[in-house]
Amino acid sequence: MDSIKSFKGYGKVDELEERAFKRKTRKRLIILIISSVVLVAVIIGAVAGTLIHKSKSESNSVPASPVSPATSIKAVCSVTQYPDSCVSSISSLDTSNTTDPEELFRLTLRVAIAELSKLSSLPRQLSAKSNDAQLKKALGVCETVFEDAIDRLNDSISSMEVREGEKLLSASKIDDIKTWLSATITDQETCLDALEELNSTLLNEVKTAMQNSTVFASNSLAIVAKLIGILHDLDIQVHRKLLSFSNSDQFPDWVGAGERRLLQETKPTPDVTVAKDGTGDYVTIKEAVAMVPKKSEKRFVIYVKEGNYSENIILDKSKWNVMIYGDGKDKSIVSGNLNFIDGTPTFATATFAAVGKGFIAKYMRFENTAGAAKHQAVAFRSGSDMSVFYQCSFDAFQDTLYAHSNRQFYRECDITGTIDFIFGNAAVVFQACKIQPRQPMSNQFNTITAQGKKDPNQNTGISIQKCSISALNTLTAPTYLGRPWKAYSTTIVMQSNIGSFLNPKGWTEWVTGVDPPSTIFYAEFQNTGPGATLDQRVKWAGFMTNITEDEAAKFTVGTFIQGASWLSESSVTFDASL
Numbered sequence: 001m002d003s004i005k006s007f008k009g010y011g012k013v014d015e016l017e018e019r020a021f022k023r024k025t026r027k028r029l030i031i032l033i034i035s036s037v038v039l040v041a042v043i044i045g046a047v048a049g050t051l052i053h054k055s056k057s058e059s060n061s062v063p064a065s066p067v068s069p070a071t072s073i074k075a076v077c078s079v080t081q082y083p084d085s086c087v088s089s090i091s092s093l094d095t096s097n098t099t100d101p102e103e104l105f106r107l108t109l110r111v112a113i114a115e116l117s118k119l120s121s122l123p124r125q126l127s128a129k130s131n132d133a134q135l136k137k138a139l140g141v142c143e144t145v146f147e148d149a150i151d152r153l154n155d156s157i158s159s160m161e162v163r164e165g166e167k168l169l170s171a172s173k174i175d176d177i178k179t180w181l182s183a184t185i186t187d188q189e190t191c192l193d194a195l196e197e198l199n200s201t202l203l204n205e206v207k208t209a210m211q212n213s214t215v216f217a218s219n220s221l222a223i224v225a226k227l228i229g230i231l232h233d234l235d236i237q238v239h240r241k242l243l244s245f246s247n248s249d250q251f252p253d254w255v256g257a258g259e260r261r262l263l264q265e266t267k268p269t270p271d272v273t274v275a276k277d278g279t280g281d282y283v284t285i286k287e288a289v290a291m292v293p294k295k296s297e298k299r300f301v302i303y304v305k306e307g308n309y310s311e312n313i314i315l316d317k318s319k320w321n322v323m324i325y326g327d328g329k330d331k332s333i334v335s336g337n338l339n340f341i342d343g344t345p346t347f348a349t350a351t352f353a354a355v356g357k358g359f360i361a362k363y364m365r366f367e368n369t370a371g372a373a374k375h376q377a378v379a380f381r382s383g384s385d386m387s388v389f390y391q392c393s394f395d396a397f398q399d400t401l402y403a404h405s406n407r408q409f410y411r412e413c414d415i416t417g418t419i420d421f422i423f424g425n426a427a428v429v430f431q432a433c434k435i436q437p438r439q440p441m442s443n444q445f446n447t448i449t450a451q452g453k454k455d456p457n458q459n460t461g462i463s464i465q466k467c468s469i470s471a472l473n474t475l476t477a478p479t480y481l482g483r484p485w486k487a488y489s490t491t492i493v494m495q496s497n498i499g500s501f502l503n504p505k506g507w508t509e510w511v512t513g514v515d516p517p518s519t520i521f522y523a524e525f526q527n528t529g530p531g532a533t534l535d536q537r538v539k540w541a542g543f544m545t546n547i548t549e550d551e552a553a554k555f556t557v558g559t560f561i562q563g564a565s566w567l568s569e570s571s572v573t574f575d576a577s578l
Contacts, residue, residue, distance in 0.1 A: 179459060
């Protein structure tokens with residue numbers, strides 16, 4: 001049993017490591033600020049120079065002095081955290097004789113894919129040498145997430161392929177690529193998390209083997225986030241004129257008209273029906289999921305009639321655009337009890353996991369009944385990009401809801417748990433949800449969130465807006481809004497009602513007694529209720545209590561998860577702004 005002082009979640013570091021990291025982080029932050037200033041100057045200078053040369057050549061018919069590929073590569077790589085590796089990896093390619101930033105960015109994606117492809121066989125090789133069942137399962141997680149990471153990189157390259165005369169990179173494509181590259185980094189970090197929670201001796205070996213793949217993915221993300229994004233925002237013609245971004249006041253961008261209709265209908269016409277009493281097409285959800293066509297652009301609807309379905313379901317990366325709906329969040333129940341204590345990695349404990357893009361759940365309950373004594377036991381894990389959850393319930397204790405990666409939206413859902421019960425590294429907004437911490441084991445504390453942003457350029461974080469945060473039944477354990485899991489953890493609670501159960505500190509450290517690095521971003525904005533008083537909150541450098549409305553607006557549906565278009569088609573009600 002874990003005490004308040006001794007309890008450690010997976011992914012902990014000791015205090016010496018934490019202090020060393022903080023010193024290194026401060027140094028990197030100074031370098032990053034200086035580099036950012038230099039970058040803007042370089043971009044403006046380069047663009048101005050290009051336009052001046054172009055103007056002179058057009059008016060005087062004098063050829064402009066060309067910028068060399070080597071100079072272009074160095075300029076593009078200057079925005080990354082690892083410029084030397086960026087320059088050397090691109091320069092070694094036969095196709096690097098270009099000055100186009102977009103083409104150079106594409107080359108960084110190919111470098112990252114090549115490195116991850118070499119890494120993909122490592123988990124199987126290590127597993128073959130081990131007789132440890134738990135370690136084999138953890139390596140199985142590594143194999144799964146490496147495959148997903150490669151897919152995300154391929155998606156990024158595919159999104160840049162255009163027909164003759166088409167525009168190349170629109171703002172929406174840039175947002176997509178930033179999301180997928182963020183997920184690529186998260187996938188690789190998830191492998192390390194699985195090994196770290198076992199205290200595996202293989203951790204350092206795998207971390208070393210992953211060094212290039214994580215660095216190259218980070219380089220690609222930095223370039224699209226800082227360079228390509230800036231050029232687009234300045235409306236500069238890099239290769240072809242870029243498409244403008246279409247905003248909507250109604251829904252996140254990724255929910256189309258068809259999805260909107262499905263969510264507005266109480267019982268949309270299903271493709272298959274699941275019923276325990278035999279009145280449907282199948283008696284298990286797993287059988288229905290097996291009928292979903294691979295990578296279909298057409299919505300596939302599964303209706304789950306009232307009943308308790310004891311199953312573990314995985315909608316893998318090939319199952320696109322699936323909608324599952326039930327008779328109500330207390331009637332159609334998917335229940336499992338896989339857990340860490342009994343030998344399953346946290347990632348694999350999920351009762352229901354959705355990875356394929358465009359997943360929608362409505363009127364369903366997902367639960368893990370393992371209980372507090374079994375520690376990590378996930379009810380639902382989502383890595384589905386542009387996924388929507390409407391009037392669903394997620395119930396467990398530690399690690400209830402794993403918002404793993406990509407863009408996610410939860411509306412009018414109930415979420416209950418104890419330690420880190422909303423966690424992961426998705427770009428996720430919870431809106432009008434009922435969030436309820438419950439009594440944990442004796443001498444444990446509760447943390448509602450644990451956000452896992454590792455790279456400064458990831459567009460990820462947890463946004464809790466217009467929710468009700470209250471205790472589930474009697475709650476006497478110290479309870480906090482969250483704790484920073486990784487170096488750039490990002491979480492905001494805004495316009496929500498917070499009950500009196502909350503510890504006045506509001507938040508707590510990942511390592512007891514050690515302040516998190518200043519690189520985190522934690523904030524509260526316009527909350528109400530007895531737990532919303534800010535005068536005794538933590539004094540971390542990365543915790544904000546006085547952000548402006550404009551800063552808070554960055555974490556709304558319309559901005560943070562680019563929700564104004566894709567949610568518009570889901571028919572789920574949402575508030576796009578503050």
